[in-house]
Each structure stands twice: as structure tokens, then as C-alpha cells.
Amino acid sequence: MARKRTYNRRNQPQNKILSVLILVAVIGFYLWQNNQASHSNQGATSTKPFSSAVAADNQALLNLKWDGTLDGDVVHINSDKATFTNVEMGETFPSQGSKLRPVDGLSLSPLDNLGRSQQGNFIASRSAMDKVTKRPDRIGYDVRPSGWFINDRFDGTKWVGGYHNNPNVKLGNSKQALWNKSHIVGYQFFGMPTMVTENMTTGTRVENAYPGQLVAEDDIRNAIKKHPNIMIRGQVTPLYIGTERLPRGVHYMAKSIQDNGKILNLNYWIFNVQPGITIDYQTGKATIQKSAK
Structure with missing residues (x-):
């Protein structure tokens, strides 16, 4: 067995x-x-330092040519030296309780006669930033900068009619909406008072935050985080050619006040562009090239 x-x-x-x-x-x-x-997927990966240029005025900024790269979206102007006058550095922008002067430290400009957003001026500080509440998931429908809709018209106070077209396009390792309602003065500095048409432009995702204006905003935020007692004078100016509805870019300057720019002194030109996209700045229409599909 x-x-x-x-x-x-x-x-x-x-x-x-x-x-x-x-x-x-x-x-x-x-x-x-x-x-x-x-x-x-969260943001652009920098492969080289941002480029630099000398520009004496707004026309010189508009004459600059984008090199076609993500890093080329931001250009350091005049050795990163802001050109504020002594008078401008002394401005404080006290609140007037209005749409354009809603809180201390923030001064917006009215739309021009073509309905386009203009320059924003501000004083960034720890006390102002501490008052900022959580940002809403979406910017309101009635916040409508020039170029956000196609074939619309400006009725003297607001944009009406037309249609909105915002395709998802390839950017980095993902697809994202091409167009953003791009803050002139960033939400992180004053919160809800910045959520108005007068403080928005129609900007590409790259111009807005990839790397775009977020570079300058983060420079300011980080400086205040390291030096909570300083205040920073800022100015952001969208620049247009002729009657175009979309800005070609924004001129962003900021300078720490108490030490006359020792902690922070920046001067950036930020192109309103995106790789693989051809933009008609007059109408807001965009042609998507194969590389961005």
C-alpha cells in the first residue's frame, strides 16, 4: 500500500x-x-532661462518677436528693472468704494472706447492677501473681456452677441482649454474685487499661467511670504495693436517699496501666444496646427 x-x-x-x-x-x-x-501636467517645465530684451516704450515691447517656445513667453525687460517714477512709487490707491477702486491698494482702469481692458495698478501686501477668500471654480458669465466671444459687439458699456469658441488643445502632456479669462491684477492679491471685466483680458492658457503671468504673481507672493512686512508696487498693462480686441501681451512691473526694489524688482513682457496656435488678434479666432491637436 x-x-x-x-x-x-x-x-x-x-x-x-x-x-x-x-x-x-x-x-x-x-x-x-x-x-x-x-x-x-501641472505646469510648463523650464528648459532654459527666460529671454531678455531692452525696450524703451510700449511700441518697443510690441515690436518684440516671440521665439515660439514656452519659455519664450516671458521676456525680462531692461535687466529686470521696473521704471516707476518716485511719484508712482508713492501712490497708495485708497478705496473709493467703486468698481474700479473697490479696496485699498487696487486701482483698475475703465474700458477704452473699443471695450478693451486697460492698465491695473496695485499695492500688494500681507494684510491684503490675508483677506482673500477661496477663489470660485468659475468666473462669472457676465465677466466678458474683449475677444472672449467672436462676432460680438461693444454697446458702450458691455459686450453683447456673438458666440464663444474655446477648444481643448495640446499643452505639455495634456489637453487644456486654449482661452482663459486672464486677470490683469491677480486674484491672490485682492480676491473677489478682481473678478470684473475691467480686470480681465482674453489670454491663452500659456499667457495666463503656463508659465505666463503666474511667474510674476508668484515672484510677488514669494517675496511677501519671505518678508511679511514689505509692500510691493505693481503695474500690469495689456498692449494692443490698432483696433485689435486681443492684447499682444502684457507688460508687468513690480518693485518693493520700503527698500526701493532690493527685495523685489521685476520688469516682464509676457506674450499672449501659445505653441501650435495661430491667433487672429482682431477677431479672437484661432487656427490650431497639427502639433496642438
């Missing part, structure tokens, strides 16, 4: 432990890959 076969079970606990360790390692690697991918 054959002997009944028996099995050695002494190694089973070790085998179970090994299986668990392998499973944990696989899950950890999967999560790490996803984390890397999510970080790569």
Missing part, C-alpha cells in the same frame, strides 16, 4: 509575507508613476 503523501507547510508563512511585500512594491511603483505624471 502506497504511503499517503504529505506536504511541508513550514514555509507557507514566509511565502505569504513575500507575496505581500511584492504586492506592496507593485502598488507603490504604480502610485509613484501616477504622481510623476500628475506633476508633469
Whole structure:
């Protein structure tokens, strides 16, 4: 009679432990890959320093040529030296309780006679930023800068008619909406009072925050975070050619007040452009090239 076969079970606990360790390692690697991918989609990766240029006036800024790259969206002007006068550095912009002067430190300009947003001036400070509440998920429909709709018209106070076209286009490792309602003075400095048409332009995702104006805004925020007692004088000016509805870019200057620019002194030209996109600045229409589809 054959002997009944028996099995050695002494190694089973070790085998179970090994299986668990392998499973944990696989899950950890999967999560790490996803984390890397999510970080790569959050913003542009800088491969070279931003370019620089000398520009004596607004026309010189408009004459600058974009090099076609993400990094080329931001240009450092005049060795990063803001050109505020002593009078401008002394302005404080006290609140007038109005749409254009809603809170201390913020001064917006009225739309021009073509319905286009103009220059914003501000004093950024820790106290003002501490009052900012969580930003809404969406900017209101009635906040409508020039060029946001196509074939619309300006009735003297607001834009009416037309239609909106905002395609998702390739940017980095993902697809994102081409057009943003781009703040002139950033939300992070004053919150809800910045959510008005007079403080918006129709900007590409790149111009707005990829890297775009977010570079200057983060420079200001980080300076205040490191030096909570300083105040920073800022000025943002959209520049247009002729009667075009979309700005060709924005001129962004900022300078720390108490130390006359030792902590922060910046002067940027930020193109309203995006790789793979041809923009008609007169109408707001965009042609998407194969590389951006």
C-alpha cells in the first residue's frame, strides 16, 4: 500500500509575507508613476532661462518677436528693472468704494472706447492677501473681456452677441482649454474685487499661467511670504495693436517699496501666444496646427 503523501507547510508563512511585500512594491511603483505624471501636467517645465530684451516704450515691447517656445513667453525687460517714477512709487490707491477702486491698494482702469481692458495698478501686501477668500471654480458669465466671444459687439458699456469658441488643445502632456479669462491684477492679491471685466483680458492658457503671468504673481507672493512686512508696487498693462480686441501681451512691473526694489524688482513682457496656435488678434479666432491637436 502506497504511503499517503504529505506536504511541508513550514514555509507557507514566509511565502505569504513575500507575496505581500511584492504586492506592496507593485502598488507603490504604480502610485509613484501616477504622481510623476500628475506633476508633469501641472505646469510648463523650464528648459532654459527666460529671454531678455531692452525696450524703451510700449511700441518697443510690441515690436518684440516671440521665439515660439514656452519659455519664450516671458521676456525680462531692461535687466529686470521696473521704471516707476518716485511719484508712482508713492501712490497708495485708497478705496473709493467703486468698481474700479473697490479696496485699498487696487486701482483698475475703465474700458477704452473699443471695450478693451486697460492698465491695473496695485499695492500688494500681507494684510491684503490675508483677506482673500477661496477663489470660485468659475468666473462669472457676465465677466466678458474683449475677444472672449467672436462676432460680438461693444454697446458702450458691455459686450453683447456673438458666440464663444474655446477648444481643448495640446499643452505639455495634456489637453487644456486654449482661452482663459486672464486677470490683469491677480486674484491672490485682492480676491473677489478682481473678478470684473475691467480686470480681465482674453489670454491663452500659456499667457495666463503656463508659465505666463503666474511667474510674476508668484515672484510677488514669494517675496511677501519671505518678508511679511514689505509692500510691493505693481503695474500690469495689456498692449494692443490698432483696433485689435486681443492684447499682444502684457507688460508687468513690480518693485518693493520700503527698500526701493532690493527685495523685489521685476520688469516682464509676457506674450499672449501659445505653441501650435495661430491667433487672429482682431477677431479672437484661432487656427490650431497639427502639433496642438
